[in-house]
Amino acid sequence: MKRREFLHALGPLVGGLPLAAHAARDVWVSGADATDRTRRALDADSLLIPMDDVQRNHLKAYGVTFRTLKRGGSAEWLLNYRDGSFLLPDTAGTRRDASLVGVQLEPISGGDVIAIRGEIQGSNMDAVPLEKAPKVAVYAPPNAAPWDDAVTMALEYAGIEYDKVWDPEVIAGKLGDYEWLHLHHEDFTGQFSKFFLSYSGSPWLVEMVRLNAATARQLGYDSVATLKKGVARAIRAFVEDGGFLFAMCTATETLEIGLAADGVDVAAQYSDGTPMDPDASRRLQWDRTFAFENVQLEQSAAIASFSDIDGHQVNNPALRQPLGAFKLFDFSAKIDPVPTMLVQCHRQVIPDFYGLTTSFTRNRLKPGVTVLADESGAPWVKYIHGEYGQGTWTFLGGHDPEDPQHQIGDPPTDLSLHPASPGYRLILNNVLFPAAKKRELKT
């Protein structure tokens, strides 16, 4: 479901009617989207997937829910109820799936469900129906291993299906086939994450340059930098047309720069053969981007930093900031269900983690950007969200929530050792959020 459909279905909620203001049973049987399937779920025994500390594998719980939807079943996301639990129909398939992957289930009766709805009704909670497994695409080079990127690691571990797309598919307009797009930690300025000088000669960098240059030639672009700007514009069009975009680490910052730099040379000489426009910062056009404005670019080709969007500047010795912890914001589940979904977690405060882009400088955010998490007292935020056209975008700073000091060449994170990772939960909230479909209310 694209966001425009999502918003349409959400219409009555925008009008300010709290969902749970109705008797639970009435809501479920009378709403336009209250299908026979959901009615059966209410009457039959259900399975609660608790997402508080009772749960031993939070990450795989998202996969169990996703696969339930994939099999044609329905589910509900109980926002703020036991840290964002899921309510599923009690089926042998779901029990088997959960048992295989080690997800805790609590079989509950119809009476229990009504009691839960009562609690939801009287609290800052809400029940959001999940009705369709989203079609997920990950923008990543064809030779990238799943372990290169936190989102693909999370998707693989949770067992959520996705397709890989890369420049040829994006330029060919294939993004329209998907509802949710994640960006591998890409450099949309075409500067190979600015590792060109410091990792000169490293086999992985040589291969990255070769692959990107060949792809640019194949698609008729004069340089990688030009190609990536084209890709960035296609991604923006995907969002504008109702897609859900999620990006982490350097993909956030460079996507914005790539979009703002239409007609401006922001790439170092080693990338496109010409030096960066010395006046590039002033010439960037921030009305074409999602999240940031008035950004100053890093002019040095040797410093693996792109701009002052990143608050931590991990690779800029003069500006590097230490890691702290970030706190998730509380939102009204009934009024702001979208940000509420994105921050469902069993921990409110999460240790920070570095990335090439670790955080987002507060005074570079556009007005209207929703901050989902920040570090108290710091001039940066960690997790942001917003709307663009008919779609939405969500940016999370940092590279790997369970490898805070991640270095190139580190062994991949094994998520079976972090099955309750709160940082990775934030990623999976994003994956499941496009599955949400608000039922229309009887008003």
Next chain:
Amino acid sequence: MKGAASVLLLVGLLGSALHTADAQSRAPLSEALQYERRGDIDKAVSVYRSVLRDDRTNAAAILGLERVYQSINSLDSLLPVLDSALDADPRSRFVREVQLRVYSTLGRSEHVGATAAAWIELVPASPDPFRQWAFVIAQSGDLDQAMSILVAGRDRLGGTALAPEMARLHMAIGDWPSAAREWRTASVSNPGNAPAAISGLNQAPPTERDAVLRQLRMPEPEPEVKRIAAELLVSWGRAEEGWTLLESALPRNPRTAAAVVRAFAERARRQQTRESARARGKALARLAELTTGDESKQARLDAAQAFADAGELSAARRLLDRVQLATGSRTSDAASAMATVIRISAESGRLDEAERRFREWESRLGADDARKLREAISWGWVMQNQLDRAEALLAGDSTVNSLAVLGWIATYRGDLRGAIERFRAAGPYAQSREEATRRTTVLALIQRVEPDTVPALGMALLRLAQGDTTSAIGGLERVAVDIPVRGGRADVLALAGDLAVAQGSFERSETLLLASLAAEAEGPAAPGAEYALAVAYVALGRHEDAARTLEHLILTFTNSALLPQARRLLDQVRGVIPQSRSDETA
């Protein structure tokens, strides 16, 4: 994220300058930092400037202003501040460095050159201006120009000037042979550079290491350069080659030489390979010659232990033969040394000698040493099928540790009832945790076997203890036929199958494990058998069979302790988590 590290090559600044901040200015500086952290730039600027009014060269305030001005893209506002600081102290290295950096960040390359030239004129014999000038140019990405600056500096200053900086720049460029050449120059002119040379060159990629060593070895290297090469060799897993090189370059002063050898032995110890143990043994043997008295004796004993660790038991014995321990001695050092002698004798299979020395020294050994040695010798006899002698040595020893060993002796005799009694008496805490686990595992097995006495089972287990896994598997398979179907047969076959998996005989393990499951599909041994079967299937590339087996295990034995690892293996079979080294060797 290592990117910045590689351009931090010429840094040697700032820290000391920060420490010079006037104590009185610390409170306002702390206040300014708080403002900076909250994003209140105007107030931070105001406080930093107020500190600089009283102390124009205050390093912390200048750095603070540099940060905040950079964050608001007003770095040029710092230039008058720096000019004022230079008026107060024209030779301030710190201020000159910041000035160069600021001009570089602002992209004013002509000012960078002019500032550097002015600084050079002020301190013509100092390498500092060239060093910092090259650093900011390197940071801007122009490594070639940075190198030109260093070369110009050397031309002007002469000799070996700026060698460490050139070495680091060559490393950043990826020119490891040139880096080695410069580090060689730097270390010969100042041996204090040797640790940095070792640390820097140690990062050379494997493909460049031989080229690095060639630069360090040709032409005939100076002793300090040989020592650098030796250190690199030991770090790169070529400890014996390193020792050969180091031995030819030891300082003449015995005390200095001893220190060098001791450091090498310690580095070799960290490598934990057979080769490094052998090199460590050689180094410690040399240390024994360089030292005297107790230190020499201890070095020789340590060398013997290192050779024993390397499996070089004859070399270990030769060293021990040279350790003169007076039997009349009652010193604890002598007793400790003798404990080593006895242990190595036992480990090398010279049990008669070990037992004779043990009985001779038993009363002078510490209680803990005596117990461990008694067990070690007793185990030695067990390994040689001398169960009676092993038992006799423990006679009269009623400690839980001895009871545990006696339990094993009974097991190997096939006296399962006696073994169970002794293991139970030993309890769960005797000996190490690993040993307790091993004991518990065999106890679980023999408790399931119904006959009280099964000598063939004991013999198979003894073969296993002796390291003859193939014979043990065959013995277990044969004896299983004589054990009742529900009286332990499945358990014995499961153990045999598990061993076959560990041995890499996966086809055979499949036969054994399926036979175990056929004997008792849901008995206590079944979860383990299914898990081992899945491991075998994975090794055979039969991932679908592995997944099916693991799913059956997880869904059938819902309370099994094996569930977490079964789920983890299932994840690996499905490719949703990466293979780890421990999994590969499991």
